[in-house]
Amino acid sequence: MKNIKNTVAAAVVAFAVALSVVTSLAAVSFVTGSFAEEECSHTETMWVQISDGCAQFCMDCGKMLTEEQPHDWKIAGTYDDEEDFELYGCTGMRHRGVVCSRCECFGGIDIEPLGHKYVNGVCERCGDACNHDGATHVEGTQEATCTAKGFTGNTVCDICGGTVTEGTEIPALGHDYVTNGAADPTCVNPGSTGKKVCSVCGDVKEEASEIPALGHSYINGVCERCGEADPSVTPVQEETEAPEDTKAPDDDTSTQGPSIGDSDGAAIDGAPQGCGGTVACGAALLLLTAATVAVIRKKTDKKRF
Numbered sequence: 001m002k003n004i005k006n007t008v009a010a011a012v013v014a015f016a017v018a019l020s021v022v023t024s025l026a027a028v029s030f031v032t033g034s035f036a037e038e039e040c041s042h043t044e045t046m047w048v049q050i051s052d053g054c055a056q057f058c059m060d061c062g063k064m065l066t067e068e069q070p071h072d073w074k075i076a077g078t079y080d081d082e083e084d085f086e087l088y089g090c091t092g093m094r095h096r097g098v099v100c101s102r103c104e105c106f107g108g109i110d111i112e113p114l115g116h117k118y119v120n121g122v123c124e125r126c127g128d129a130c131n132h133d134g135a136t137h138v139e140g141t142q143e144a145t146c147t148a149k150g151f152t153g154n155t156v157c158d159i160c161g162g163t164v165t166e167g168t169e170i171p172a173l174g175h176d177y178v179t180n181g182a183a184d185p186t187c188v189n190p191g192s193t194g195k196k197v198c199s200v201c202g203d204v205k206e207e208a209s210e211i212p213a214l215g216h217s218y219i220n221g222v223c224e225r226c227g228e229a230d231p232s233v234t235p236v237q238e239e240t241e242a243p244e245d246t247k248a249p250d251d252d253t254s255t256q257g258p259s260i261g262d263s264d265g266a267a268i269d270g271a272p273q274g275c276g277g278t279v280a281c282g283a284a285l286l287l288l289t290a291a292t293v294a295v296i297r298k299k300t301d302k303k304r305f
Helices: 002-031 079-089 279-304
Strands: 047-052 053-058 073-075 092-102 106-111 136-139 154-155 163-165 177-180 193-198 204-206
Touching: 079 092
Parallel strands: none
Antiparallel strands: 047 053, 073 092, 092 106, 136 154, 154 163, 177 193, 193 204
């Protein structure tokens, strides 16, 4: 069967070559047209095969209107994978009959091999097993959440699509609860237990609740927590003593006679009270001392006589 296919392909190529020769001979006839180039409007044109490509010529005057262009090959006929596999297998270069879309000449080209058709790492056409020595990629990854497990994903061969390495399971993370908005109560303001929320996914474990105000705890008229005075207690007014120099004397010294101080410099009886160490008080004290000395001398003189 393969030999028949090769024979048919060779026949197609031979026909294409023969047709190309005929086309080229026809083009030569157009080149020898009856109109001079300077008088021709080049309304009738044709693409003609030349050298390794083709060019456009005027059919009336034979002038070459374009530069040589490479052939614009289009595959001639239809082909299927089963026929290709029978002729070339999975890895052989495949031959195709082609025709130029401009000059319509025929030729032949080679195209890429059919390639393996892998299923679970084995080619279902030729039975070749993939060794996964090419590029790979990861499929099926899944991140773990607070409540759901994750997956690292399978490593897959880019050539055959088979699994090279199985992925592993990632345990669920679990919630990470934190307390937001907690506040301690004071004597006059209520507090809050705070709202317990997962910092990762936002799941609410417990809503916040109010903590009543503590109220004042007065001891000796003052709150032991905040220091506020007890408004129900009247503060005691402390008596203030008058300055020493403004006090009235305890004894009436206006009738008391003076007395001499002792030898140790003690205060003399009858001295003005509340002198406070001023210059005036010092002078008065000196006068009083002098008067006392005079009285004593007078009494001493009477005793002598």
